[in-house]
Amino acid sequence: xxxxxxxxxxxxxxxxxxxxxxxxxxxxxxxxxxxxxxxxxxxxxxxxxxxxxxxxxxxxxxxxxxxxxxxxxxxxxxxxxxxxxxxxxx
Ligand SMILES: [Zn+2]
Numbered sequence: 582x583x584x585x586x587x588x589x590x591x592x593x594x595x596x597x598x599x600x601x602x603x604x605x606x607x608x609x610x611x612x613x614x615x616x617x618x619x620x621x622x623x624x625x626x627x628x629x630x631x632x633x634x635x636x637x638x639x640x641x642x643x644x645x646x647x648x649x650x651x652x653x654x655x656x657x658x659x660x661x662x663x664x665x666x667x668x669x670x671x
Pocket of ligand 1: 641
């Protein structure tokens with residue numbers, strides 16, 4: 582039999598979860614995800630005239646070193662954030 586919750590139970594649960602802190606945490610995670618967005622062209626530091634590389638996986642905008650091809654997206658940071666929410670980023 583499913584458990585019945587009263588309005589007071591729900592209110593107590595919401596207060597215990599600290600909605601303001603939850604919203605701040607989600608906003609921070611969104612900022613992290615934005616910084617670790619995939620580059621659409623997946624080119625990293627590869628010159629655009631190297632057509633043969635256009636089919637490679639997208640790379641993270643943030644990870645990797647300048648002059649490198651980039652880290653394949655989803656990078657480790659995106660994978661760690663996805664794990665928090667129990668989802669697969671790929
Ligand atoms: Zn990254």
